[in-house]
Structure formats: structure tokens, C-alpha cells
Amino acid sequence: MLTPWGDIPVSDAHVHFFSDGFFRLLAKQKEGLSKEAIGAQLGWEMPPPDPVDLGARWVAELDRRGVRKAAIMASIPGDEASVEAAAKAYPKRFFGYFMVNPLAPHSLAHVRGALAAGCLRVPCLFPAMHRYWLHEKESVAIIEAAADTGKGVVFIHCGVLSVGVRKRLGLSSPFDLRYSNPVDIHGLALRFPGVSFVIPHFGAGYFREALMVADLCPNVYLDTSSSNSWMRYQEGELTLARVLRKALGVLGPTRLLFGTDSSFFPRGWNESVFQEQIAALQEVGAGAGDAAAILGGNLERILG
Secondary structure: OEEOOEEOOOEEEEEEOOOHHHHHHHHOOOOOOOHHHHHHHHOOEOOOOOHHHHHHHHHHHHHHHOOOEEEEEEOOOOOHHHHHHHHHHOOOOEEEEEEEOOOOOOHHHHHHHHHHHOOEEEEEEOHHHHOOOOOOHHHHHHHHHHHOOOOOEEEEOOOOOOOHHHHHHOOOOOOOHHHOOHHHHHHHHHHOOOOEEEEHHHHOOOHHHHHHHHHHOOOEEEEOOOOOHHHHHOOOOOOHHHHHHHHHHHHOHHHEEOOOOEOOEOOOOOHHHHHHHHHHHHHOOOOHHHHHHHHHHHHHHHHO
């Protein structure tokens, strides 16, 4: 992609794969709700039944925007097969991520099977959503499964968790922020030094804590995705450029992963987030090498 630093390969570390399966599982959570009703209420383009077709839609979108690869996430437990099908059909374009609830029956077996098959690479943990501590045996077992692959990556959502689609549909979101502190990752990152731990949204309000853990653990990464609206909770006037400058000062350029948090059509890939991050990187004086690492090189390195 043509950037202010020249032609740089861009890979997005955070894209939600809102499949037909995702919406049908979501619809089951409220009586009278259906996929068709969701589409009408949100004004979104509902995905085709076949996830491979949705994968093709995303490939065309990435091509249009000049994005080389994307990490696509199954955004509800039970929809892993959708991302797996798309990643299998387009292995050179997608990295497969999938949400896991460690407390659900047979979750460990599902994770081990998914990782062994190879198309799904990264289990995603949302402790506040599913209400568990990261040091509980069920969540540790998921991380052990990732470690057993030899080059494991685990995505752990920390901080503020607000799922916009759930709000707009009037779905209950009994999340509990007690479980969302990045500090809880510290002991796990030390215990599993071969696993790369990815904390999205700069810790989503726990920026200081995310920096502390990343400073102590060289296998902790931060992703830059979304609008980062959590900045309004911080004291003083915080900007994305100031966040990036601080993050670069602690982690350096090799442990930051560019992401947009894109999710639905017709919006598609969120170009505005990309442009905001490009402007912030320019403001902090990032060079071409650092920009190339953050905008895609780091993601492709840790996932191989």
C-alpha cells in the first residue's frame, strides 16, 4: 500500500468476521430476533450463508483498499467453523482467530482440535465477557494448548468492553470489568515465554497497566485497533499520537500491531481508523522501518 513512507505491505491485526453463523447465534439470545430482523434494525448488509463467500467479499475489500492480509476473528463462541472455512479458502490472505469461553463444556478439546487443523491460529479470550480469572485452570489450559503448537499466539481482551451490536439490538451484556486487568497476564506471560500475548486497543483504558506488563514481559504485544475512545477516561488531554509515543517508548516498534477493528458491510474495512493511525505515526516521527513493522511486519512475523 502506498503510504507516506512509500509502498509498505499492510496487514490488519483486528477484523471481526461477522458471518451468517455469527448473526444466527446472536439472534438466539433474544426471543423474536432473527438474522433478517437484525439486518433491518442495524441497516447492515447481511452476510451470505456460505462463509467462503463472505471471505471472498473481504478479499475483494482488502484488494480495493490495498491491504495484504487480515486477522479475521470468529466473534462469538460456536462460530469457529465460519472463520476456519474462510481461512482455508484464502490461506494467503487471512489469519484465523476465534473467540473461546474456557468455562464452556468441551472448550479445551475444541481449541486443541482447531489449532491442530491449522487454519485457526489464535484463541481469543474475553475474561470480562465470560466472567473468569485468567489464572483459573480452564483459561490456563487454553494458553497451554496454544503453547503446545510451538509458536502460539493468544489474544486477550482487557479493559473496557462494550459490544456495539449488542447494545443496538437490546441484548443483555452482563460483563464484569473485575476480570479485565492486563496485570493478570503478567504471571502467564512469564510462565509461557514462547507464547505471544496480544492485548488489543492498548489495554482499552488500562493503558498504564498494559505498558507495565509489556515492559516486564517481552512476549506481550499491544494492538492499536478501534477508535480508542477509552482515552476519554484518562486524566489530561490524551491523543492517539501521545499514546503511540508512550507505547513506542516502552515496547519499541517491534511489539505494536496495527489494527482497525473493522467488522460489517457496507462499511467494510475502516479506512478512517487507518488514516488516523498514519497521521499519529507521522506526528511522533516514525521512520519507514518502524512504520513497516507496525503496519504489518510484526503481525506476519509472530504468526509466520
